[in-house]
Amino acid sequence: MDIVIKIDSLQGPEIIALLEEHLRGMHADSPPESVHALDLDGLRKPEITFYSAWIGGELAGCGAVKELDPKHGELKSMRTSSAFIRKGVARAIVEHIIEEARKRGYSRLSLETGTPESFLPAVRLYESFGFKECGPFAGYSLDPYSKFMTKEI
Secondary structure, X not given: OOOEXXXXXXXXXXXXXXXXXXXXXHHHHOOHHHOOOOOHHHHOOOOEEEEEEEEXXXXXXXXXEEEEEOOEEEEEEEEEOXXXXXXXXXXXXXXXXXXXXXXXXXXXXEEEEEOOHHHHHHHHHHXXXXXXXXXXXXXXOOXXXXXXXXXXX
């Protein structure tokens, strides 16, 4: 299965629907004050590069990188379309974003994810790439629903 990952304009109906699903999922598992997922306007900010992953012309997933400073990026908005779960899409997106972070000259890539059980597959994925638990960064604060992770690259 060839996965094509490209910068996305956040205009297509497929990506809008996937991001709406993503936000619903985040709100289903965490109280509103603990949801750090970005909406479309948040993802369109200039410091964010948003990627979509496609398999055979179908949207398979998405992810983004936010520049925190010239040496530090944040992985954001990871989501796999339900039809493509466990098909390597999330892994391909994380690999792509890590490679992009290296090209940009970042020395660190960090992320915030959830602590409820539904986030465990994501945490395991990030751990498989060498992300380690860390404290809050970039304006986040301690929250029982948040797990902060970072990786030197």
